[in-house]
Amino acid sequence: MTSTPIDSEAQLNSAFSRLKSVTRTKPYPSEEARRQLLLGLKTAILEYEIPLLAALQQDFGCRAHAESRLIELVPLFGEIKHALKHLHKWMKPTRRALHITSLPASGKVFYQPKGLVGVIAPWNYPVLLSLGPIVGAIAAGNRVMLKVSEFCPATNKVLGQIVQTAFGDEWVEVIEGEANIANQFSQLAFDHLLFTGSTNVGRIVMKNAAQHLTPVTLELGGKSxxxxxxxxxxxxxxxxxxxxxxxxxxxxxxxxxxxxxxxxxxxxxxxxxxxxxxxxxxxxxxxxxxxxxxxxxxxxxxxxxxxxxxxxxxxxxxxxxxxxxxxxxxxxxxxxxxxxxxxxxxxxxxxxxxxxxxxxxxxxxxxxxxxxxxxxxxxxxxxxxxxxxxxxxxxxxxxxxxxxxxxxxxxxxxxxxxGVGDSGMGAYHAEEGFRTFSHNKAVLRKSGVNLVTLIAPPYDNWLHRIVAKFWPYL
Structure with missing residues (x-):
């Protein structure tokens, strides 16, 4: 099972190093690979639905299966279906216009996976807020380390089985442990970190992530x-x-x-x-x-x-x-x-x-x-x-x-x-989630005449005299 009881910083770092290495050797999963992973997650959730609902009931003490299905599984399936439907369009590079001085050339934005994404999930929706971010991260082509809440041990066990069934050992690592492990987790050099929880803890997470300049998405709360x-x-x-x-x-x-x-x-x-x-x-x-x-x-x-x-x-x-x-x-x-x-x-x-x-x-x-x-x-x-x-x-x-x-x-x-301000930073779900977990890489391809030779020094030639006169219109 992927879910591994982590009780030391050394074990946490070992898990991190293993997945980080995979992201470097396989940095751009194909569209078909991503589709198969998302379909595998959907199948695994259906396979473990009853044990998962029972585990949620056990962790909460009383939570109707119908309510858990409605608030955890229904929206999660909606995210998976939406990602599968739109994945081809999201992955497709977008063409951009270039300045006249660069022509002939072409420009595009290529959506590159960020690499290894860290997700810190809360206890209140331990399925949706664990697997939901994974949908966006996998759609964008990333690997994921998921820190689950220690308050939901029964649910965590089933989540580990779902993740193992859907992703094997190469894509997602589920991390358990107490608050000290969560603190160490947020200090790892992820390529992106998503945290869902309180505003006060969010400040700590952002401070920890700043050590490595890790970009963060904070889903906090506040008084709505x-x-x-x-x-x-x-x-x-x-x-x-x-x-x-x-x-x-x-x-x-x-x-x-x-x-x-x-x-x-x-x-x-x-x-x-x-x-x-x-x-x-x-x-x-x-x-x-x-x-x-x-x-x-x-x-x-x-x-x-x-x-x-x-x-x-x-x-x-x-x-x-x-x-x-x-x-x-x-x-x-x-x-x-x-x-x-x-x-x-x-x-x-x-x-x-x-x-x-x-x-x-x-x-x-x-x-x-x-x-x-x-x-x-x-x-x-x-x-x-x-x-x-x-x-x-x-x-x-x-x-x-x-x-x-x-x-x-x-x-x-x-x-x-x-959220915005005290209630959070950044967004996920939908296309915005795919963009959150992607790096928008600018790609410029030059062809034909090289105009750089015309605008290089010396700067007292006829072309630069024209540029000096007409530059506001270029």
């Missing part, structure tokens, strides 16, 4: 706002809000982190949310479809947010009253009313089923509130007015913008995914 305009359909908004907030129990980098609604909408919105919850989770958090928090550490962090908010006088309501606040690693969806900005729940990315709701009197106040904060990975707007849409498109910088829905942009195989 969901803005409800006065014109929004609240019943429809509530359904989509609950879908986005409780998918994977809110443990999603683009989950709505907080809501901004008009003060006249708040009570009705909460009632609609309660009705949606009653329909979807009739047993409250005891429902087998309600996902658990990944581990005790994360659950305690979320409970700490609630305790701090309550201690400061913030009203915190459990919207799933059929049961307790917590049970078997699960946390009920809580609404926080008008939480102060100084609270940790309003400073940190929540990453769980806690939903602060803030109100405004005029929508311009909401725009200003968002603009004054770090740029989010996603922005969600519910409205019936074009001017609100234009205000978000043009006035608010965010990694992505979704209008009248939430979360679903991540699963679109032909849209790039990436």
């Amino acid at each position: 706002p969901l803005l409800i305009a006065p014109s929004a359909d609240l019943a429809d908004t509530a359904k989509k809000l609950v879908f986005a907030k409780l998918m994977n129990a809110g443990q999603t980098c683009v989950a709505p982190d907080y809501v901004l609604c008009h003060e006249s909408q708040k009570s009705e919105l909460i009632e609609h949310i309660k009705q949606v919850l009653a329909d979807q989770y009739p047993q409250g958090i005891a429902s087998p479809d309600y996902t658990s928090i990944i581990n005790d550490r994360q659950l305690e962090r979320l409970q700490g947010y609630l305790e701090e908010a309550k201690a400061s006088g913030v009203q915190c309501d459990n919207l799933l009253p059929q049961g307790p606040d917590t049970i078997e690693g699960k946390l009920a969806l809580h609404v926080l009313h008008e939480a102060e900005d100084e609270l940790m729940v309003m400073q940190d990315e929540i990453f769980g089923p806690i939903l602060p709701i803030q109100t405004y009197q005029a929508i311009d106040e909401a725009f200003k509130y968002i603009q004054q904060r770090p740029r989010p990975l996603a922005m969600y707007l519910f409205t019936q007015h074009k001017e609100d849409e234009q205000g978000c498109e043009q006035g608010i910088a965010s990694g992505g913008l979704v209008i009248n829905h939430a979360l679903i942009h991540v699963a679109q195989s032909d849209l790039p995914f990436g």
Whole structure:
């Protein structure tokens, strides 16, 4: 099995050296080779689907197979199919125009594999965010070292089997290990490094990569706002809000982190949310479809947010009253009313089923509130007015913008995914992913007359006198 328990820097360096050597001897895999690898990955995922879903259930404690399939496998298959469909076009060099002084000649951009790509995957979507970047990297012709999260040991075991079945020993190496191995991993001299995780750890990864001037793609997080305009359909908004907030129990980098609604909408919105919850989770958090928090550490962090908010006088309501606040690693969806900005729940990315709701009197106040904060990975707007849409498109910088829905942009195989500012750097998915993992190499082929001999010194000849007079028009 490719997945190798790594417990020393020497073992990590050995794995790195082996794949680095392969990239140097075989730097440009053919289109057919890349296709076969992607098809092999698709076949391997289907072969291990049931063990993989069972492993995800084991690692999370409770995560319905249907939910894991929907949020991990469906978008992953979409990326594979999209890459296979467009690979020929992506690989084809693009012609470029050349300056008149270079003619006769031809110019093109050749998309060369960067070489060995490092991927550091998080625990919240341990399949999609491990294998998804590999799709783009393999399509671009690279080898990959994948550092998986230590919080998902059962899933990692099956991922190792999938990778071995699909790629053998020459393309992808799966690395396990604790945080110290992840830190050493990010210090290797990769040709590109992609990290998905928190903003604070992203800063460390970027600092480590800078030692070798390794280019990085950072997929971080932050506080993605969901803005409800006065014109929004609240019943429809509530359904989509609950879908986005409780998918994977809110443990999603683009989950709505907080809501901004008009003060006249708040009570009705909460009632609609309660009705949606009653329909979807009739047993409250005891429902087998309600996902658990990944581990005790994360659950305690979320409970700490609630305790701090309550201690400061913030009203915190459990919207799933059929049961307790917590049970078997699960946390009920809580609404926080008008939480102060100084609270940790309003400073940190929540990453769980806690939903602060803030109100405004005029929508311009909401725009200003968002603009004054770090740029989010996603922005969600519910409205019936074009001017609100234009205000978000043009006035608010965010990694992505979704209008009248939430979360679903991540699963679109032909849209790039990436953050901006504190929420990330660079993008992958779609053609942008292929370009991320490729070096755009300029190629100029000269033929015919060599004009260089005419423009070489001495510079007092007739041609340079003409150039001096007419250079702005050349």
